[in-house]
Amino acid sequence: MLNKGLIALLPDLATFILVVNKGSFTAAAKELGVTPSALSKLITRLESALEVKLFERTTRSLLITQSGQKIYQQSVIMVNAAQQALDISNAEHSEPVGTITVAAPKAFLSIVLQPIVTPFLQRYPEIELKLKVSDGEIGLLEQDIDIMFRLTDAPYENLISRELGKVNxxxxxxxxxxxxxxxxxxxxxxxxxxxxxxxxxxxxxxxxxxxxxxxxxxxxxxxxxxxxxxxxxxxxxxxxxxxxxxxxxxxxxxxxxxxxxxxxxxxxxGNYHGVIAMQYAPSKYMPTRMRVFIDYAIKHLPI
Structure with a gap:
């Protein structure tokens, strides 16, 4: 059973994830609609509860500690599990809803992916689509990515991979x-x-x-x-x-x-030689919005 102390920590751990992803108290505070000082106090409270130091703070930077990195990784798993619970509920809607964040190399995004964006959003009016350029190595969890496209001869083995074609x-x-x-x-x-x-x-x-x-x-x-x-x-x-x-x-x-x-x-x-791989994290309960995007991409991408 969950004890009261753990339950009290859950919102703070979710906020901690946001601070790490945003890279600063200021950016995270703006996202949450609170002041940076209030957010700093929350993280201090979390550090006290966990009895570990999560960040090395300086006037110019905010660096996550080694212990903080480990707690971040476990916290992401926790938040993803909570997101899956919400996604199960969303799956009951007749129309897919929510936000999908998709990463792809710059040239692939503009030449191959861009043509399907407008018709996809017209087909699914309740979905919000965020596109990110990713010409280097990218992590799904660290950069809050739902689906990535990679042009490679070595797709990430820990992710689901759908091969869409070859690239030379x-x-x-x-x-x-x-x-x-x-x-x-x-x-x-x-x-x-x-x-x-x-x-x-x-x-x-x-x-x-x-x-x-x-x-x-x-x-x-x-x-x-x-x-x-x-x-x-x-x-x-x-x-x-x-x-x-x-x-x-x-x-x-x-x-x-x-x-x-x-x-x-x-x-x-060289880079961008191999297969065109659409990759995403394995999940027993895939959000409807992701499923329809994956199906749409497989059917409509001009590859």
Whole structure:
């Protein structure tokens, strides 16, 4: 049985989760409609009840302690269980209701996912949809995500994964650029070309190629680097060099003849190569709003 002390702690633990997720007392207080000082006193009360220090406070930052991290993880499980209880009730409604937070890489979100957003929200008027750009590693619980889309050859094993298709990396160039500079026939030929890369990390200009038992790691060079797929593609269209993209990014440009794929018989290894995986936490009682989004995405995504 639950004792009175534990029951009294439950609201404070839920508030503690919000502070961690928001990263500051100010942001969490704004969300709750209370003052930061009142929220700070609540956390102090919780620390006293638990007899552990949850945060290291400074004038500039709020850092969760190791003990705080462990309590946070257990508190999230508790809140998720409470959410499931609410979701069971919501499932009784004739129309799905509530908020869904979906994360996806920037290019996938804008090119593939965006076209289904409006018709989905029109179909389900009681659902609120929040989209988040996630070009790096992301955690469902830590960032309050319901569903994530990942382009990877290694989907998270602890999550449910629905494979929606394959994604490959492709090289392409403007036809006029290839007439002027020549078409590369082998990955090593790229050393003689202007290449457009992300420029986010020190290794973005190093491209890996595989064909059968043959592999090549090529450090490319170029005068233009940008970590935005559409801007990078525009640079390719404008003849600034050869670019590397997930195939869905260049599909229309290839069809229109604006760019030509090169080295098509080679596999390019890197981020966003593998499967298109829609992933979410396993749950015995999936909220209706999530179920209808998953079904809608499987049926309507233009993959």
């Amino acid at each position: 990396l492709s090289l392409c160039a403007n036809p006029d650029y290839l007439l002027d500079k020549g078409t590369p026939c082998h990955p090593t030929d790229l050393r003689q070309h202007d290449c457009i890369y992300l420029g986010e990390t020190r290794t973005d200009h190093i491209w890996d190629f595989v064909k059968g038992n043959e592999t090549h790691t090529i450090p490319v060079t170029g005068r233009y680097a940008v970590n935005h797929s559409q801007m990078r593609l525009n640079g390719v269209k404008d003849g600034l060099g050869i670019g590397i993209f997930p195939d869905f990014v260049i599909k229309e440009a290839v069809r229109n003849g604006e760019v030509i794929q090169v080295l098509k018989d080679w596999t390019i290894k």
